[in-house]
Amino acid sequence: MKREISPWPQLILASIVGLGVFSAHAAEPIRLTSDGHVKRDPVFFNAQRTELLYVLLEKPAQLRLMKLSLVNQSTTPLHPTETRSEFEPALSVNGRYLAYVQNRGNLSLALVIEDTVENRTSEVPPGGGFSGLRSPTFAPDNSCILFSYPEEGRQQIYSVDVQGKNRQTVIDSEGVNNWPQFSPDGRQFVFSSSRDNDYEIYVVQSNGSNPRRLTNSPGQDIRPRFSPDGSKIAFTSNRDGNYEVYVMQSDGSNLVRVTNHPERDDYAIWDPTGTSLLMISERNGSFDFYRTEVP
Amino acid sequence: MFDIGSFRAATCKGIGRRSFLKWGASVPAGLMLGQPQILHAAPAPKAKSVIFVWLWGAPSHIDTFDPKPNAPSQYRGPFATIPTKQPGVHYSELLPKLAARSDRFSLIRSHVTSQPGHPDAGTVGLTGFEERPEPVQPNFGAIVGKHRGHKGSLPPFAMVGRGIPRDVVRKIEGFGGGKFGKAADPFMVSCSDEGRVEIPSLQLLEGLTPNRISDRNEIRARLDDTLRQLDRASMSEWDRTYQRAYGLISSPQSRAAFDLTQESPSTRNNYGQTTFGQSCLLARRLVEAGVPYIQVNWSEYVECMTPNCDFGWDTHIYNFELLQDTHCPIFDRAFAALLDDLQARGLLDSTLVVAMGEFGRSPRITNRAARDHWSRCYFSLWSGGGVQPGRVIGASDKYAEDPLTTAITPRMVGTTICELAGVDTQARAELKVLEGGTVIHELL
Numbered sequence: 008m009k010r011e012i013s014p015w016p017q018l019i020l021a022s023i024v025g026l027g028v029f030s031a032h033a034a035e036p037i038r039l040t041s042d043g044h045v046k047r048d049p050v051f052f053n054a055q056r057t058e059l060l061y062v063l064l065e066k067p068a069q070l071r072l073m074k075l076s077l078v079n080q081s082t083t084p085l086h087p088t089e090t091r092s093e094f095e096p097a098l099s100v101n102g103r104y105l106a107y108v109q110n111r112g113n114l115s116l117a118l119v120i121e122d123t124v125e126n127r128t129s130e131v132p133p134g135g136g137f138s139g140l141r142s143p144t145f146a147p148d149n150s151c152i153l154f155s156y157p158e159e160g161r162q163q164i165y166s167v168d169v170q171g172k173n174r175q176t177v178i179d180s181e182g183v184n185n186w187p188q189f190s191p192d193g194r195q196f197v198f199s200s201s202r203d204n205d206y207e208i209y210v211v212q213s214n215g216s217n218p219r220r221l222t223n224s225p226g227q228d229i230r231p232r233f234s235p236d237g238s239k240i241a242f243t244s245n246r247d248g249n250y251e252v253y254v255m256q257s258d259g260s261n262l263v264r265v266t267n268h269p270e271r272d273d274y275a276i277w278d279p280t281g282t283s284l285l286m287i288s289e290r291n292g293s294f295d296f297y298r299t300e301v302p
Numbered sequence: 303m304f305d306i307g308s309f310r311a312a313t314c315k316g317i318g319r320r321s322f323l324k325w326g327a328s329v330p331a332g333l334m335l336g337q338p339q340i341l342h343a344a345p346a347p348k349a350k351s352v353i354f355v356w357l358w359g360a361p362s363h364i365d366t367f368d369p370k371p372n373a374p375s376q377y378r379g380p381f382a383t384i385p386t387k388q389p390g391v392h393y394s395e396l397l398p399k400l401a402a403r404s405d406r407f408s409l410i411r412s413h414v415t416s417q418p419g420h421p422d423a424g425t426v427g428l429t430g431f432e433e434r435p436e437p438v439q440p441n442f443g444a445i446v447g448k449h450r451g452h453k454g455s456l457p458p459f460a461m462v463g464r465g466i467p468r469d470v471v472r473k474i475e476g477f478g479g480g481k482f483g484k485a486a487d488p489f490m491v492s493c494s495d496e497g498r499v500e501i502p503s504l505q506l507l508e509g510l511t512p513n514r515i516s517d518r519n520e521i522r523a524r525l526d527d528t529l530r531q532l533d534r535a536s537m538s539e540w541d542r543t544y545q546r547a548y549g550l551i552s553s554p555q556s557r558a559a560f561d562l563t564q565e566s567p568s569t570r571n572n573y574g575q576t577t578f579g580q581s582c583l584l585a586r587r588l589v590e591a592g593v594p595y596i597q598v599n600w601s602e603y604v605e606c607m608t609p610n611c612d613f614g615w616d617t618h619i620y621n622f623e624l625l626q627d628t629h630c631p632i633f634d635r636a637f638a639a640l641l642d643d644l645q646a647r648g649l650l651d652s653t654l655v656v657a658m659g660e661f662g663r664s665p666r667i668t669n670r671a672a673r674d675h676w677s678r679c680y681f682s683l684w685s686g687g688g689v690q691p692g693r694v695i696g697a698s699d700k701y702a703e704d705p706l707t708t709a710i711t712p713r714m715v716g717t718t719i720c721e722l723a724g725v726d727t728q729a730r731a732e733l734k735v736l737e738g739g740t741v742i743h744e745l746l
Contacts, residue, residue: 043575044495047627064495067464067577067601067612091609113470113608114618137618138670139607157619157671160376183380183622183671201380205395226382226395227626248384248398271631291567292574292635 036266036288036297040080043293046073048095049276049285054102056279059296060085061287062094070094072107075296093119097152099145104169106143106152118143118154120171129171134158142186145169146213147193153177155185164198164215177215186230189213190237190257197221197231197240208242210257221259230274233257234281239301241265241275241284252286254301265299272297347724348688349654351589352446354597354719355582355637358424358467359604359614360680362663362673364702365625367681368411369394370665377665377701380622391694396630399638400683405692406641407655407685408745412696412705415661415712418677420469420604420616423660425476428597430713430736437481442716443595444479444486445735449725450594455556457489460588462581463599464492464612470605488597493581497562497570559591560584572639577612579636586643589653594723600633615659621672633657641685654687654722658715665702678704682715684745688722695744713739722746 045064052060057077065071065084070092072085086093092110099105105121111132116139118131131140131154143154151166164178164187178184182201189196194213199206203220206227211218222228224246231242234254241254247264250271255262266272271289278285278298288297364370369383369392383392386404393401400407416432417423426432429439440448447459466473479486492500558564562583573579578600585596603611606624617624637657644650662680663673679698685691696707717739720730730736 045576045628068603068610092607110607110609113605116607116619136670137672139619141620141623157669159669160667160671162671181375185623201375204375204380205382206380227380229626245395289574291571292576292579293571294575 034300036272036286036299038290039077039285039296039298040075040082041295042082043295045294046287046296047274049075049274049287049296050096050098051276051279052098059285060096060098060105061296062096068092072096095142097143097145099149099169100147101149104145104149104152106145106154108139108141108143113137114139116140118152118167118171120152120169122169129169131167131171131174144188144196146189147191150193153187153189153196155183155187157183178211178218179215188232190233191235192237197233199227199229199231199242208240208259219259221255228253232276234277235279236281239281241277241301243273243275252284252299254284263302265301345724347722348652349686349719349722349724350652351593352443352595352654352656352687352719352723353582353585353589353640354443354595355655355657356428356463356467356597356599357615357633357657357659358600358602359420359606359616360423360659360661360663360675361615361629361633362617362621362625363411363676363679363681363698364663364665365621365673366394366397366630367409367683368679368698368702370700370702373665373701376667379667381626388692388694394630396625397634399634403638403641406645406650407683407691408689408693408695410682410684410695410710410742410745411679411698412707412710413658413662413680413682413712413715414705414709415677415680418661418675420660420675421472421474423675423677424467424474427658427660427712427715428474429476429480430711430716430739431476433475438475440480440482440486440735441476441478441488441597442719443488443597444482445716445720445725445730445733446595446723447488448482448486448733449720449723449729453592453594455553456559456588456591456593458593459486459488459595459597460585460593461488461490461597461599462493462584462588463490463597464577464602465490466602467599468603469616470603470608470611491560491584493562493577493584495575495577495580497565497580497583499560499562499584501560556591559587559593562587569643572635572642574632574635574639576632576636578632579639582636582640583643586640586647586649589644589649590647617663617672618668618674619670619672621663637683644686650686652687654689654719655685656682656715656719658682662702676703689745693744695742710742714742718742718745 047062049059049061052058059075062070063073072093074083093107096107103124108116109119111117114137115133117133118140120129141155143152153166162183164184166177167174180202184200187196187198195210197210200209206229208222208228208231209218209220226245228244231240239254244253250273252265252272252275275284275286283298283300285298365379370378371383382395384395384401386401415423415426417426428441431439443459450458466477573583581598585598588596601612601614604614604616605611606617662676664676668674699706717736718741721741
């Protein structure tokens with residue numbers, strides 16, 4: 008039987024405190040942008056970590072990859088002439104490879120892999136019929152790319168090499184498996200799965216073996232992201248009734264709620280120092296980047 | 303393009319910016335409905351206005367308002383449920399604002415439609431009848447509009463959206479006047495996420511600048527030039543158009559109805575900085591201005607992820623991601639804000655608000671971990687305008703595949719809307735519309 012979550016944040020807050028979950032009292036998040044448009048999927052884009060790559064709902068029919076300077080907040084399109092939607096970008100640790108999902112046709116989406124050194128583009132094409140790949144992420148040593156893909160009523164996690172070849176099944180379970188990300192040492196990866204009813208966060212060895220469940224809450228625990236030193240995991244959860252950002256130790260202990268706002272906080276990524284998170288938050292109905300300290 | 307009015311800007315965040323009402327170029331068909339078609343004395347309608355929110359593409363009923371938490375995993379999907387204000391009634395966790403307001407509207411869980419494809423089901427959903435045999439029947443809004451006629455210079459039937467609802471193949475035939483003719487088509491208006499309003503059907507005044515709006519002679523000259531270019535057959539239609547367009551353009555009151563910058567930042571924020579959110583706000587302003595029927599379209603295209611298509615609810619792929627990340631949060635916020643706003647202004651009792659799509663989605667999860675079309679069971683939401691709130695009408699079976707109770711059809715939807723909007727049995731008979739339709743009495 009599926010569990011039920013309460014929409015009443017104050018009740019949940021009271022209950023989770025009782026369960027040993029601590030609410031952070033960090034400084035108010037700092038707003039980094041002000042355009043307010045719908046945006047998603049941020050990743051750091053350069054080695055200096057002064058630039059973000061993210062996805063903007065530029066117009067009603069197009070998601071566009073955008074670069075955001077954290078120095079002067081200027082934004083520029085990554086592919087200015089592209090007319091198809093592109094989203095869910097991922098960058099290799101050394102910055103050589105960029106992967107993203109590209110809309111190729113009617114309900115048909117491919118995974119594009121750009122090699123910026125060789126100036127070469129590879130792809131994992133869409134499957135037959137209506138289908139799309141999603142949520143790519145690189146192994147730290149560029150040995151593979153993980154992505155999520157639906158087949159036979161389930162959504163599995165697969166790997167390919169950086170040429171988009173040698174496809175292998177890595178996670179094969181009931182339900183939806185999504186949002187994989189490697190630990191900094193590449194030995195493990197985290198992901199969310201609905202195999203146990205609603206979305207929970209799991210960690211496995213890099214080959215998909217030895218799954219361990221890290222969260223156990225009503226509602227969604229999604230988009231897990233390892234901290235730069237691998238000791239913590241940030242993720243989004245609606246366990247308090249709306250979407251907030253949480254941080255836990257990489258073994259699932261010491262859960263801390265980082266944000267606390269009636270509107271949505273989501274898409275958290277770690278600052279290179281591991282002391283703060285960048286995220287997309289909804290405030291007054293608008294969506295912007297914010298930076299918040301990790302207590 | 304003629305920009306009418308220059309409105310100080312105010313985005314949702316209060317950032318100054320200039321925006322204009324943009325008037326475009328073709329026949330403003332929605333302005334041509336002429337005089338009211340009230341053929342007999344009738345009591346005042348319970349719903350002075352109707353806002354019909356068209357969730358084009360067909361939202362998944364099992365992932366939203368009819369969850370089945372005890373169904374096997376291949377049906378229920380990854381979402382948990384949350385309680386509502388009604389004991390024992392649960393929605394998907396994706397709709398917390400509406401769950402907290404479930405006492406403000408009634409929910410029907412036992413809809414069925416006769417068509418499994420979008421344009422066909424779209425026509426059925428908007429008219430109550432299939433496209434064939436011809437003639438195509440009028441949209442419920444065209445019926446209400448024809449019955450009510452104009453109030454001042456504003457149209458009786460407005461459609462807020464990027465264009466006539468369609469899929470990549472074709473438009474819905476039943477989007478507008480149908481057998482009533484083009485004169486009964488909706489007055490199209492679009493709204494951006496920043497609240498910039500555009501009216502693409504009035505582009506005949508291209509080149510005029512906002513500061514010339516007061517120069518009536520120039521406007522008249524432009525219109526006359528356009529008229530001279532038309533053939534004789536179109537002339538009589540343009541004669542009516544001329545009067546209506548001129549009235550709408552030159553009326554500050556009418557122009558103000560389309561000016562979202564007159565709203566407070568907090569009101570605009572409540573709806574969210576999204577196209578759909580600001581479109582719902584525009585609908586509320588049109589209600590205040592006295593427009594009898596406003597259809598708000600979620601999208602122009604049904605397709606959820608297709609080049610040049612605006613992310614409809616047709617989630618053959620990415621169903622769970624799109625519902626979770628965009629569609630449900632945007633709908634939850636905007637529709638809740640619409641109900642709050644109407645109630646706070648004392649308008650909800652006199653405004654019927656209905657939200658629905660053309661069908662539901664397959665309860666059994668597809669091979670692509672998503673959901674296909676499902677015409678056998680879906681939902682609608684009803685609030686205000688004579689509807690008793692807080693009711694759950696009808697029930698589906700354990701997998702949300704079929705109604706367990708009497709099936710409720712689109713024709714019943716249209717009949718109920720028209721009845722509440724004052725188009726009673728006699729008026730419907732005189733207009734020769736919705737024959738065989740019955741009112742959904744459980745709502746009243």
